[in-house]
Amino acid sequence: MADSDKLAENHRIKSFKNKGRDAETMRRQRNEVTIELRKNKRDEHLLKRRNVPHEEILDELDFDGDFRLQNASLEAIVQNAASDNPNVQLSAVQAARCLSYNGKLLSSDRNPPIDDLINSGILPILVQCLEREDKFDCSPSLQFEAAWALTNIASGTSAQTQAVVKSNAVPLFLKLLHSPHQNVCEQAVWALGNIIGDGPQCRDYVISLGVVKPLLAFINPAIPITFLRNVTWVIVNLCRNKDPPPPMETIQEILPALCVLIHHTDINILVDTVWALSYLTDGGNEQIQMVIDSGVVPYLVPLLSHQEVKVQTAALRAVGNIVTGTDEQTQVVLNCDALSHFPALLTHAKEKINKEAVWFLSNITAGNQQQVQAVIDAGLIPMIIHHLAKGDFGTQKEAAWAISNLTISGRKDQQVEYLVRENVIPPFCALLAVKDPQVVQVVLDGLNNILKMAGEEVETIASVIEECGGLEKIEALQQHENEDIYKLAYEIIDQYFSADDIDEEPGLLPETNQAGTFSFDPSSNIPTEGFKF
Numbered sequence: 001m002a003d004s005d006k007l008a009e010n011h012r013i014k015s016f017k018n019k020g021r022d023a024e025t026m027r028r029q030r031n032e033v034t035i036e037l038r039k040n041k042r043d044e045h046l047l048k049r050r051n052v053p054h055e056e057i058l059d060e061l062d063f064d065g066d067f068r069l070q071n072a073s074l075e076a077i078v079q080n081a082a083s084d085n086p087n088v089q090l091s092a093v094q095a096a097r098c099l100s101y102n103g104k105l106l107s108s109d110r111n112p113p114i115d116d117l118i119n120s121g122i123l124p125i126l127v128q129c130l131e132r133e134d135k136f137d138c139s140p141s142l143q144f145e146a147a148w149a150l151t152n153i154a155s156g157t158s159a160q161t162q163a164v165v166k167s168n169a170v171p172l173f174l175k176l177l178h179s180p181h182q183n184v185c186e187q188a189v190w191a192l193g194n195i196i197g198d199g200p201q202c203r204d205y206v207i208s209l210g211v212v213k214p215l216l217a218f219i220n221p222a223i224p225i226t227f228l229r230n231v232t233w234v235i236v237n238l239c240r241n242k243d244p245p246p247p248m249e250t251i252q253e254i255l256p257a258l259c260v261l262i263h264h265t266d267i268n269i270l271v272d273t274v275w276a277l278s279y280l281t282d283g284g285n286e287q288i289q290m291v292i293d294s295g296v297v298p299y300l301v302p303l304l305s306h307q308e309v310k311v312q313t314a315a316l317r318a319v320g321n322i323v324t325g326t327d328e329q330t331q332v333v334l335n336c337d338a339l340s341h342f343p344a345l346l347t348h349a350k351e352k353i354n355k356e357a358v359w360f361l362s363n364i365t366a367g368n369q370q371q372v373q374a375v376i377d378a379g380l381i382p383m384i385i386h387h388l389a390k391g392d393f394g395t396q397k398e399a400a401w402a403i404s405n406l407t408i409s410g411r412k413d414q415q416v417e418y419l420v421r422e423n424v425i426p427p428f429c430a431l432l433a434v435k436d437p438q439v440v441q442v443v444l445d446g447l448n449n450i451l452k453m454a455g456e457e458v459e460t461i462a463s464v465i466e467e468c469g470g471l472e473k474i475e476a477l478q479q480h481e482n483e484d485i486y487k488l489a490y491e492i493i494d495q496y497f498s499a500d501d502i503d504e505e506p507g508l509l510p511e512t513n514q515a516g517t518f519s520f521d522p523s524s525n526i527p528t529e530g531f532k533f
Helices: 003-014 031-044 055-060 074-081 086-098 114-119 123-130 139-153 158-166 170-176 182-196 200-208 212-216 225-239 248-261 267-280 285-293 297-305 309-322 327-334 338-346 351-364 369-377 381-390 393-409 412-421 425-433 437-453 455-467 470-477 483-496 499-504
Strands: none
Touching: 074 086, 074 123, 086 123, 086 139, 114 139, 114 158, 123 139, 123 170, 139 158, 139 170, 139 182, 158 182, 158 200, 170 182, 170 200, 182 200, 182 225, 200 225, 212 225, 212 248, 225 248, 225 267, 248 267, 248 285, 267 285, 267 297, 267 309, 285 309, 285 327, 297 309, 297 327, 297 338, 309 327, 309 338, 309 351, 327 338, 327 351, 327 369, 338 351, 338 381, 351 369, 351 381, 351 393, 369 393, 369 412, 381 393, 381 425, 393 412, 393 425, 393 437, 412 437, 412 455, 425 437, 425 455, 425 470, 437 455, 437 470, 437 483, 455 470, 470 483
16 A cells, blocks of 8 residues: 555544543443333333232122123113112122123233223213212212222223223312222222323323322321322332423422332332332433432432342332432442442342343443442452353443443553453453444443553553454454444554554564565564463
8 A cells, every 4th residue: 555545544544533432421321221121120010900809809799789790791781880770870880890791800801801891882981980979878889880990991002091081080080089988099099090101191191180299198107008009109100201201390299208108118119119219210310310309319229238139120220320320420329338239239140130230330430530449449340340251141231331431431550450450351352243233332442442541561452352362353343334343443453453563673574585575484483482461
């Protein structure tokens, strides 16, 4: 290549030099991780729930009335639900709740005939039953049964939930929150939870009608534990979704309640409380600060070592979200001695806990040098490197981020040197062969940063990269389809592994013979005892 062409090529490559990642890129909310955990959470705790009756309740429902439930057709149920006779109407509404036209229980059947009920025209009748005054002795029971049936209908698909909303049931459910009958209140709470769980549009609609204050009023020592579990579950649904997030004033209303519930001894309530906090901290730095200002963080961090895995998982997600924020917000978590919990989390039997723990630490190593040092002082770097080498791919990916972030945030003279001494380079280089371009980019960035900081040790580090097969992988990446990857690979080869370096060491050049061609002595210049560093 001519000198002018070589200069032009060098200029072209330099224009694509790695600029490093900014703080926002380094600190990662990791949406794919969030989605995965939410799917896991959804398996344990659905957005919507059907009220499945106990067996003893089912036995009581086969009673003699104007018709027996087991023999009632859907048409007869609808007709009798509109009856002026309170007893007939109550029996029919119970039937609507319990029995479909083919004799299966609406509440407990895996595929309840909700669409059949909606299409029968019974929704307006059930909604009217929510309005019944106490002039009939059976009114509270009628309200309860109608609310139960509507709860189950709203537990279905989004279209089925919307049918309940369009029937104007929500204002009546809100009114029932003030009923003197606790079972009616609880069923109304359950129904509203299903509607709120349909998504941000329904959530904000119910909030706009004033659900928060009466809902939070149920958090008191006199409330039965089953009722409080339902209330906490509805709070979780209010905190879900970040596109858009809940209104700021709603978050401000909910946070004091969460600060109370986080001390509860019931595992179900505690798990839901911490998940609610995790959803709120997943909404950006402003929401993170609101959670911090509530004073809940010192009570949240110790839950990282809770004996119940469900609590640990939720707590790890919540504090992990907080450290995606600013250095100052991250420091609030570190000041609560959070890192002392991580040796156990990094050696947890569940790989998903390991992955989340490494993700958390990758956001700490994205911080300032004092925060990087805190991770080193806690003895966590060797454990991260272990996961880099031995973890499943998802955990390895998080470890790659943690290491690469440290090469950007850490001090050259101590912290990055420590990383190299802990033998990070071989497992780091091994990830250059994976198919995930993001991982390859992160590793290349990290190696480039290490080489830039190496100073007099650059040849030693380059030799380690070459010996572990890293150079061969970097050379192959010069053909990568990703433009950023192949340009960075080219830069690393050009800067640290270029053949031009041998110009300064004539003894390494092959001698020329009389004909002017090169002659090679295969035994020359090879260390007899291998390379020493």
